[in-house]
Amino acid sequence: DAKTTQPNSMESNEEEPVHLPCNHSTISGTDYIHWYRQLPSQGPEYVIHGLTSNVNNRMASLAIAEDRKSSTLILHRATLRDAAVYYCILRRSSNTGKLIFGQGTTLQVKP
Amino acid sequence: NAGVMQNPRHLVRRRGQEARLRCSPMKGHSHVYWYRQLPEEGLKFMVYLQKENIIDESGMPKERFSAEFPKEGPSILRIQQVVRGDSAAYFCASSPLAGIELTDTQYFGPGTRLTVL
Numbered sequence: 001d002a003k004t005t006q007p008n009s010m011e012s013n014e015e016e017p018v019h020l021p022c023n024h025s026t027i028s029g030t031d032y033i034h035w036y037r038q039l040p041s042q043g044p045e046y047v048i049h050g051l052t053s054n055v056n057n058r059m060a061s062l063a064i065a066e067d068r069k070s071s072t073l074i075l076h077r078a079t080l081r082d083a084a085v086y087y088c089i090l091r092r093s094s095n096t097g098k099l100i101f102g103q104g105t106t107l108q109v110k111p
Numbered sequence: 112n113a114g115v116m117q118n119p120r121h122l123v124r125r126r127g128q129e130a131r132l133r134c135s136p137m138k139g140h141s142h143v144y145w146y147r148q149l150p151e152e153g154l155k156f157m158v159y160l161q162k163e164n165i166i167d168e169s170g171m172p173k174e175r176f177s178a179e180f181p182k183e184g185p186s187i188l189r190i191q192q193v194v195r196g197d198s199a200a201y202f203c204a205s206s207p208l209a210g211i212e213l214t215d216t217q218y219f220g221p222g223t224r225l226t227v228l
Contacts, residue, residue, distance in 0.1 A: 043204070097209065098159055
């Protein structure tokens, strides 16, 4: 299984940017980097994904290191609603589509 | 377009009873995944189904658990003779694309919280 490493927890102030790091040193050339988040008492929701280039969508940005061994999810202005567990997941074809969740990073947002 | 629906949202069973969890995928999605989240633990994959077929059941416990996704109707996760250790949140997710499509997105339901007394 493709392993990712994330800090257990992070804190942010409301309306400030948040950078959530993820290490995936064993990534292979065809692995995609996906991020999901899980708000309290809810199912996970997709945030963003990328392969090599940085990606932006309405929720967040994904910055991928040149060697692809790490990536950073960027929330440009954290809100209280962004408090959640954020999961960095590698998608590879040998996994038949299943998502392999690690412990993720619990983000606390302070008003 | 309604999201992924799961019912019941909460289910209480006594030890030895059967639990049936239902998942209606998003319209047009023919791929369903089931995940389990034990208390204070992360999400674990259980099974991946496509209409009428089990694609990957590598995460399913060997006994008492089964899953199906018939041609018509919701996907069903069935747990026979429940034990206290089965108490968990069970989430299903659906996708319009096959799992080998590495860019696909899985859309999760709100989960069923099973409590075994």
